[in-house]
Each structure stands twice: as structure tokens, then as C-alpha cells.
Amino acid sequence: MAAANRAPVTVTVTGAGGQIGYALLFRIASGQLLGADTPVRLSLLEIPQGLRAAEGTALELIDGAFPLLDSVDVTDDASAAFDGTNVALLVGARPRGAGMERADLLEANAAIFGPQGRAINEGAASDVRVLVVGNPANTNALIASSHAPDIPAERFTAMTRLDHNRAVAQLALEVDAPVTAVDGVIVWGNHSASQYPDVSHATVDGRAATELVSERWLEEVFVPKVARRGAEIIEVRGASSAASAASAAIDHVHDWVHGTGERWTSAGVSTSGVNAAAAAGYGVPEGLVCSLPVRSVDGEWIVVPGLEERADSRAHIAASVAELVEEREAVRALGLLPG
Ligand SMILES: NC(=O)C1=CN([C@@H]2O[C@H](COP(=O)(O)OP(=O)(O)OC[C@H]3O[C@@H](n4cnc5c(N)ncnc54)[C@H](O)[C@@H]3O)[C@@H](O)[C@H]2O)C=CC1
Numbered sequence: 390m391a392a393a394n395r396a397p398v399t400v401t402v403t404g405a406g407g408q409i410g411y412a413l414l415f416r417i418a419s420g421q422l423l424g425a426d427t428p429v430r431l432s433l434l435e436i437p438q439g440l441r442a443a444e445g446t447a448l449e450l451i452d453g454a455f456p457l458l459d460s461v462d463v464t465d466d467a468s469a470a471f472d473g474t475n476v477a478l479l480v481g482a483r484p485r486g487a488g489m490e491r492a493d494l495l496e497a498n499a500a501i502f503g504p505q506g507r508a509i510n511e512g513a514a515s516d517v518r519v520l521v522v523g524n525p526a527n528t529n530a531l532i533a534s535s536h537a538p539d540i541p542a543e544r545f546t547a548m549t550r551l552d553h554n555r556a557v558a559q560l561a562l563e564v565d566a567p568v569t570a571v572d573g574v575i576v577w578g579n580h581s582a583s584q585y586p587d588v589s590h591a592t593v594d595g596r597a598a599t600e601l602v603s604e605r606w607l608e609e610v611f612v613p614k615v616a617r618r619g620a621e622i623i624e625v626r627g628a629s630s631a632a633s634a635a636s637a638a639i640d641h642v643h644d645w646v647h648g649t650g651e652r653w654t655s656a657g658v659s660t661s662g663v664n665a666a667a668a669a670g671y672g673v674p675e676g677l678v679c680s681l682p683v684r685s686v687d688g689e690w691i692v693v694p695g696l697e698e699r700a701d702s703r704a705h706i707a708a709s710v711a712e713l714v715e716e717r718e719a720v721r722a723l724g725l726l727p728g
Pocket residue numbers: 403404405406407408409410434435436438439480481482483484485501521522523524525526548549551552580629630631634
């Protein structure tokens with residue numbers, strides 16, 4: 390199958406038989422995750438009842454005759470799925486339905502991420518990068534990381550890139566500019582309704598976004614629109630976002646591997662380790678996975694330090710961080726965090 394001038398990179402996708410999996414896998418196979426010169430070996434993990442769907446997707450991946458696709462394996466064994474993995478996309482988890490908040494999924498989904506963290510700890514390649522998509526993504530990433538003591542916490546991330554992309558798109562729509570003109574947006578906090586999409590450092594074609602839109606629009610339209618977009622999609626589409634989520638996962642990993650240059654983006658990153666001091670500068674304590682402004686430098690997410698925050702921004706960030714702490718304590722009470 391493969392045309393290769395480099396060794397294949399192993400990419401594990403959990404929940405491969407689901408909606409996001411279906412939107413994600415073909416883009417990975419076509420080279421959009423890791424680049425047009427990098428062959429991929431796909432490892433698909435499902436639970437037994439999802440195996441047939443994942444196997445069907447694997448058949449279609451073969452039928453795509455993707456030049457970069459080295460191989461596709463499907464399994465319900467986490468140890469096999471994460472063996473030698475370089476990039477692990479933890480998508481497999483229940484999505485919420487109408488009227489639910491993502492935190493309502495804590496009990497249903499959190500138990501998935503301890504065993505997967507352990508399997509990654511035991512079998513993954515030494516350069517493994519993990520992106521948790523399954524909700525509640527930040528706390529699930531924290532659980533997975535806590536069960537992988539041999540892997541630096543900064544290798545476990547949670548997806549808030551979809552929120553970031555939504556914020557960029559809404560601002561661009563409002564000022565009638567292309568998304569490429571928008572720079573400097575930040576999504577702070579949890580991938581939940583408490584998140585804080587912030588344009589106070591954003592520019593559109595070099596002009597401060599705050600000069601182009603009203604304070605009232607920001608507070609009454611922009612922030613709730615972005616923070617509740619997932620619920621809007623569920624209401625209108627009848628199912629939670631899938632293609633836009635897959636697209637954001639591609640963006641996150643692509644930037645992580647290839648770098649962001651001077652631009653920043655948003656990602657849920659560990660507030661322990663290399664980013665502890667920068668996170669503390671925004672009032673975010675250690676031991677969380679929190680969305681922050683980040684640049685990808687030499688293959689590592691680095692929190693952009695020392696941005697001036699307005700008092701009301703600080704209050705928004707603090708509220709979302711308080712929710713992350715509550716979620717952490719809830720999973721601790723469920724016995725899902727070691728120690
Ligand atoms: N962070 C973010 O921005 C976003 C997160 N999500 C979340 O992503 C998750 C997946 O969403 P969809 O693909 O739409 O759901 P889906 O229900 O279509 O697919 C989920 C798949 O995961 C599988 N699965 C469940 N437990 C598993 C386990 N332990 N190991 C491997 N596979 C497992 C299921 O069998 C199913 O095939 C949900 O939790 C959803 O809330 C969705 C959109 C955006």
C-alpha cells in the first residue's frame with residue numbers, strides 16, 4: 390500500500406467505529422495529520438460492540454488506496470492498540486445528548502481513561518503524543534496522564550481547538566473578514582460551557598478586535614455562542630459535532646508536530662511540568678489540564694506567558710478553573726485518580 394521515504398508513524402485512534410472516527414481516519418490516511426511525506430500505520434481501538442463498524446471503516450480505508458497508508462489494524466485490546474504508538478487520539482467515549490452538559494458524562498466515560506493511560510504507559514513509543522477528545526476531555530486527559538507515570542504530563546493534552554476554531558470563525562463572520570485575517574484568539578479553561586473565549590489580544594488584519602466589535606456583542610453573543618456551540622450542533626444536527634471535531638483534532642496534532650511559528654492557538658495542556666509557571670501566572674494551579682494560549686515549539690506545547698488580562702477576564706478564567714478542580718475532585722472521589 391505505502392509509498393514511503395520515511396519510516397511509518399503509528400497513529401492509534403480509539404472509538405474508531407464512531408462518528409468522529411469516520412470523519413478523522415480518512416484525513417489521517419491522506420496525510421493531513423502528519424504531512425505529505427509521512428506514511429502512517431493506523432491502529433484502531435474499539436470496544437467489542439464497535440468492532441464491526443471499525444472493521445468496515447478499515448475496509449474503506451484500504452479502498453481509498455492512500456499512498457501514505459502503510460497498514461490498518463483493528464482491535465479491542467488496548468495493549469495491542471497502543472503498542473509502539475507515536476500519536477494516540479483518544480476519541481472513544483460516549484457523546485452527550487440534548488439537555489446534557491459534558492460533565493454529565495464523567496461517570497460514564499472517566500473509567501475508560503485510566504486503563505488506556507496505563508496501556509500507553511506500558512507500550513507507547515518514547516515520543517508519544519496524546520490528544521484526548523472524548524468528553525469531558527480535560528479531566529479525561531488528566532486521568533489518562535495520572536495513570537502513565539513514566540510519560541511526561543505535557544504529552545497528554547485535551548482538545549479545545551474546536552472551541553478555538555469556533556471563536557476564530559465567529560469573530561471573522563462578525564467583522565466580515567476571512568478567518569486567515571484573525572490572530573491572537575484564546576480559549577481559556579475547560580472544554581465546557583464555563584470556557585472563556587477571549588478576543589482581548591486578538592487582531593483582525595492587524596487591528597485590535599476590541600475596536601471592531603462592541604463589548605455588548607462580545608458578552609451577549611460571542612462568548613455564549615462559542616461556549617454553547619456544541620449544544621447548538623446537537624440541537625440542530627441531532628448528533629454531536631463530528632467533522633468539525635475531527636478537523637480540530639487534525640489541526641491540534643499537525644501544529645504540535647510541525648510547530649505554530651509566532652502565532653498561538655489554544656490547547657488543553659498540563660499545568661504541571663514545563664508549563665507550571667506560565668499557568669500560575671494566569672492563576673491556574675498545578676495538577677490540571679487547562680486550555681491556555683500555546684505555541685508549539687520544537688514539538689512541545691509552550692504556554693504563552695505573561696499576557697495582561699483584564700479583571701473580568703481573570704474572573705471568567707477563575708470560574709472555569711474552579712470547575713476543572715471540581716471535576717478532578719469528583720473523579721478522585723470515584724477512585725479514578727491514583728494516589
Ligand atoms: N473535545 C471536543 O471538542 C469534542 C469531543 N467530543 C466527544 O468525543 C467523543 C466521541 O464522539 P463521537 O465519535 O461523536 O461518538 P460516537 O458514539 O459516534 O463514537 C464513539 C465510539 O467510541 C467507542 N468507544 C466507547 N468506549 C470505548 C473504549 N473504551 N475504547 C474504545 N472505543 C470506545 C464506541 O463504541 C463508539 O464507536 C464523545 O465523548 C464526544 O462528546 C465530540 C466533539 C468535540
